[in-house]
Amino acid sequence: MAFKGTDIKPALLLSILILYSVWHDVAAQESRTNFGTSQTEYPKVVWIKNWPSTDNGDQKKFKDRLNSIIFGIKPRVLCNPVSVFATNVNEYWVLDQGGNTVFRVEKALGEIPQPIHKTDLVLSSLVGICSGPYLSILFTDSKAAKVYKISHGSKKLKYVNDSLVLDQPTGIAYSAGRKEIWVVETKAHRISVLNENGDLIRRIGSRGNSPGEFNYPTHIWIDKKGYVYITDALNFRIQVLDSEGKVVSVFGEAGDGSGYMARPKGIATDSTGNIYVVDALFHVVQVFDIKGNFLYKFGNQGHGDGEFWMPNGIFIDDKNYIYVADTYNSRVQIFQLIQPLNK
Numbered sequence: 001m002a003f004k005g006t007d008i009k010p011a012l013l014l015s016i017l018i019l020y021s022v023w024h025d026v027a028a029q030e031s032r033t034n035f036g037t038s039q040t041e042y043p044k045v046v047w048i049k050n051w052p053s054t055d056n057g058d059q060k061k062f063k064d065r066l067n068s069i070i071f072g073i074k075p076r077v078l079c080n081p082v083s084v085f086a087t088n089v090n091e092y093w094v095l096d097q098g099g100n101t102v103f104r105v106e107k108a109l110g111e112i113p114q115p116i117h118k119t120d121l122v123l124s125s126l127v128g129i130c131s132g133p134y135l136s137i138l139f140t141d142s143k144a145a146k147v148y149k150i151s152h153g154s155k156k157l158k159y160v161n162d163s164l165v166l167d168q169p170t171g172i173a174y175s176a177g178r179k180e181i182w183v184v185e186t187k188a189h190r191i192s193v194l195n196e197n198g199d200l201i202r203r204i205g206s207r208g209n210s211p212g213e214f215n216y217p218t219h220i221w222i223d224k225k226g227y228v229y230i231t232d233a234l235n236f237r238i239q240v241l242d243s244e245g246k247v248v249s250v251f252g253e254a255g256d257g258s259g260y261m262a263r264p265k266g267i268a269t270d271s272t273g274n275i276y277v278v279d280a281l282f283h284v285v286q287v288f289d290i291k292g293n294f295l296y297k298f299g300n301q302g303h304g305d306g307e308f309w310m311p312n313g314i315f316i317d318d319k320n321y322i323y324v325a326d327t328y329n330s331r332v333q334i335f336q337l338i339q340p341l342n343k
Helices: 010-033 057-070
Strands: 044-051 081-088 091-096 101-106 126-131 137-141 146-150 157-159 169-175 180-185 190-194 200-204 217-222 228-232 237-241 247-251 264-269 275-279 284-288 294-298 314-316 321-326 331-338
Touching: 044 321, 081 126, 081 314, 081 321, 081 331, 091 126, 091 321, 101 126, 126 217, 137 169, 146 169, 169 228, 180 217, 190 217, 228 264, 237 264, 237 275, 264 314, 264 321, 275 314
Parallel strands: 126 169, 169 217, 217 264
Antiparallel strands: 044 331, 081 091, 091 101, 126 137, 137 146, 146 157, 169 180, 180 190, 190 200, 217 228, 228 237, 237 247, 264 275, 275 284, 284 294, 314 321, 321 331
16 A cells, blocks of 8 residues: 555555655764764764773673672772773773762773772862873862872872862873973962972962963863963963963954854863863864964764763873863763874
8 A cells, every 4th residue: 555645555655754764863973973073174073992891881880789798899880980090991080079089090991990099188179180100099088178189000099299289270281301290370360380209389360351360271181292271261362381380372252153152161182282272062072273273173962872961071192192181971981083094
């Protein structure tokens, strides 16, 4: 029996619908994994995986239940990741602001988080994380107004100079070349530069909207050349400083389209020097050159692979793997930057 007004049989129509569904899924997957706007001119950003993964979910739930029954161990789940630091795609650290804890992920095949054992220190509002001197890990607690350190091979937390007075520390970055720790003090609208022992060397900036001034700065990144990139959040811009703290460039303004900024968060650079800025309100990562020219973006709002929901932190390793703290999706997403052949 044919449908009224057409010769298409129900079976044929069903086949067409199935083929369309398959094509739509493939197209959707392509749109999630190949984010570059022009693959002959710009790099391609490829989605690799999420952590925690949905793979082996039933097995993980069974192990969690077993540990709870036999050992009384409650499962630790990732709630609201805000920052990530990676050694490679199989070893990375994640700050979970929702759970007030730090996860160290090793060999993500099993993807069972290993919580850092707390001492008598109480974590209250974790924000920024970075590598530190002698293979240590440094991170900030904005509410406690402290910088913590985890030494290489240890799971115990220590203060980095417990007598240091900071005003809402958030972003943190380590300059290996100068052996300095740079800490963003959001409430004070400035950057504090410390030596490796946590002693204050100098402070940069004050509140304002001129170059070198800040309005609630949040995130920071230092590249291999020593340039410092700061998210000047409520000025809706990025400031790039040299290793002495002098302004190199300033770019960005408030807006609701590509190349503008609404709620800029994490910042990082790739091996070519391009600048990646997470925008939580746009649910994307935008990419700029050193002069602030908008190049391309990846991501959109959603819960699928390559989609974000209020993302926050970002990290890019030496092999151009990109790690994004997808905060309200309660996961870290890992991408890889593929350079075009004509580069």
